[in-house]
Amino acid sequence: xxxxxxxxxxxxxxxxxxxxxxxxxxxxxxxxxxxxxxxxxxxxxxxxxxxxxxxxxxxxxxxxxxxxxxxxxxxxxxxxxxxxxxxxxxxxxxxxxxxxxxxxxxxxxxxxxxxxxxxxxxxxxxxxxxxxxxxxxxxxxxxxxxxxxxxxxxxxxxxxxxxxxxxxxxxxxxxxxxxxxxxxxxxxxx
Numbered sequence: 001x002x003x004x005x006x007x008x009x010x011x012x013x014x015x016x017x018x019x020x021x022x023x024x025x026x027x028x029x030x031x032x033x034x035x036x037x038x039x040x041x042x043x044x045x046x047x048x049x050x051x052x053x054x055x056x057x058x059x060x061x062x063x064x065x066x067x068x069x070x071x072x073x074x075x076x077x078x079x080x081x082x083x084x085x086x087x088x089x090x091x092x093x094x095x096x097x098x099x100x101x102x103x104x105x106x107x108x109x110x111x112x113x114x115x116x117x118x119x120x121x122x123x124x125x126x127x128x129x130x131x132x133x134x135x136x137x138x139x140x141x142x143x144x145x146x147x148x149x150x151x152x153x154x155x156x157x158x159x160x161x162x163x164x165x166x167x168x169x170x171x172x173x174x175x176x177x178x179x180x181x182x183x184x185x186x187x188x189x190x
Contacts, residue, residue, distance in 0.1 A: 001017075001021060001025065001027060001032075001035050001036065001039060002039070002044065002045075002058060002063075003025065004017070004020060004021060004024060004025060005045065005056075005057060005058035005059070006058070006059075006060045006063075009059060009060070010057070011055050011056070011057040012055070012056050012057070013053055013054065013055060013056070014032075014033060014036065014054060014056070017032050017036060017056065018032045018033070036056060039058075040056070043066075044058060044063070045057070045058040046058060046062075148189050151189050152188050152189055155186060155187070155188050155189075156188075158182060158186065162176050162177075162182070
């Protein structure tokens with residue numbers, strides 16, 4: 001499709017392209033509009049509305065300028081990346097100074113590893129005794145209190161529904177318990 005624009009260096013309307021493209025480039029006339037729209041969206045073909053008509057054009061010089069601009073942009077990015085790489089290489093060299101493999105350094109690294117291992121052991125030991133922690137025990141008490149209040153609230157709701165059913169329908173309490181699977185010893189939690 002771009003070859004049509006570059007070879008003729010002319011401005012076209014959609015209907016002109018729908019006639020030319022199938023003859024010269026073998027593009028089906030049904031897909032010309034979609035292809036043209038995608039080229040416009042990609043910025044490869046320019047379009048403008050003049051009056052009631054849409055005109056489309058693309059000149060080789062624009063494509064050349066776009067490529068040059070992209071090339072310049074990529075070259076500047078490459079130069080910037082090269083500078084960053086050099087700076088990082090220098091930083092690595094600086095950080096290696098004073099970190100040479102010596103016997104003293106090896107001993108210190110071993111000691112550091114041993115201390116880290118001991119720290120992990122102490123953490124696991126603390127975790128064993130976590131259930132005896134006063135904060136954890138208090139949190140469990142509060143959780144239990146909330147659960148107890150919720151259970152009593154639902155027990156109260158069950159008693160209310162049973163009372164309503166007895167009054168409304170005249171059922172016996174044992175029949176209601178049996179129908180709804182309510183245990184006979186259901187009561188509030190102290």
